[in-house]
Amino acid sequence: MKKVLTLIFAALLLTACSQKKEKFLVLYYSQSNTTKALAEEIQSQLQCDIDEIECTNPYTGDFNSVLTRWQEESQSGKKPELNPLSKNINDYDVIFLGYPVWGGTYALPIASLLEKTDFAGKKLVPFCTFGSGGLNTSCAELKKNAKNAQILNGYGIRQARISNAKEEVSKFLIKAGFKQGEAEVLPEFSAQKEVTDAEKEIFHQACDGYQFPLGNPITVGSRATKEGTEYLFTVEVQDGKTAQIFVIKKDNSKAEFTEVVR
Ligand SMILES: Cc1cc2nc3c(=O)[nH]c(=O)nc-3n(C[C@H](O)[C@H](O)[C@H](O)COP(=O)(O)O)c2cc1C
Known part of the structure; x- marks a missing residue:
């Protein structure tokens, strides 16, 4: 009998441990508040703790001043110093790490953070904001x-x-299993094929207003969603290189590009 009770107790303990709720922290850097808005949205949907990464000497001024300082620092290998975090990383299991994309990767204050912080055993969920893209390239750097x-x-x-x-x-939090709800299952994009005139028009509607040229569409695949159609354009950029541009065209609204994958 004693043996049976011990076994039951052990099984209950095991179940309790395996159901231990992971503790989430949203940790972000934002130079001009866009990533801050995204961080606050994630925090609000998860109802978890949040902390901001701040530089001892903040990046201030317009785009060009920030760009100049970033270029000088990245060329010289100098990284910005950070103020101590308010939260203790060790208290959390999953860290949602947010940043703006700078030069195709995470902003320099994240490089400072990675140099000083041990994320061993933690799950990191990257999130970022960008002018045109950089989620894939910044995540690859994070992995390194x-x-x-x-x-x-x-x-x-x-x-x-x-x-x-x-x-x-x-949608992202539900799909990743961090939030309850029904995950939307989207079909695959259709195979890439030559772009029609109507698709070219959608591409230009989505991309022409952007401050930098995004290339010429060569081929496209598409898929239907609940709200409209999504396109995956392959574009020719410089020197015969290609990039992929994701475009969303919701019914009755203007087409927008969502991301450039270089
Ligand atoms: C120095 C610097 C470099 C940038 N480099 C890129 C880039 O390589 N690719 C891109 O899509 N956007 C780039 N951007 C645009 C920012 O990623 C974008 O504006 C971001 O949303 C800003 O976020 P924040 O308001 O949280 O600082 C850059 C911005 C700055 C200031």
Whole structure:
């Protein structure tokens, strides 16, 4: 009888341990508040703790001043010093790490953080904001530089589309299993084929207003969603290189590009 009770107790303990709720922290750097807005949206949907990464000497001024300082620092290998965090990383299991994309990777203060912080055994969920793209390339850098952490799938949004964050973050958190709800299952994109005139028009509607040229569409695949159609354009950029541009065309609204994958 004693043996049976011990076994039952052990089984109950095991179940309790395996159901231990993971503790989440949203940790972010934001230079001009776009990533801050995204971080606050994630925090609000998860109802978890949040902390901001701050530089001792903040990056101030317009885009060009920040760009100049960033270029000087990255060329000289100098990284910005950070103020101590308010939260203790060790108290959390899953860290949602947010940043703006700078030069195709995470902003320099994240490099400072990675140099000073041990993320061993933590799950990192990257999230970022960008002008055109950089989720894939910044995540690849994170995998190299936060070696002992487990880097999970991330989420990124263009600064110009930040008003869509609420809806997209919800879908992302549900799909990743961090929030309850029914995950939307989307079909695969159809095979790439030559772009028709109508598709070219959609591409230009989505991309022409952007401050930098995004290339010429060569081929495209598409898929239907509940709200409209999504396109995956392959574009020719410089020197015969290609990039992929994701475009969303919701019924009755203008087409927008959501991300450039270089
Ligand atoms: C120094 C610097 C470099 C940037 N480099 C890129 C880039 O390589 N790719 C991109 O899509 N956006 C780039 N951007 C745009 C930012 O990623 C974008 O504006 C972001 O949403 C800003 O976030 P924040 O308001 O949280 O600072 C850059 C911005 C700055 C200031």
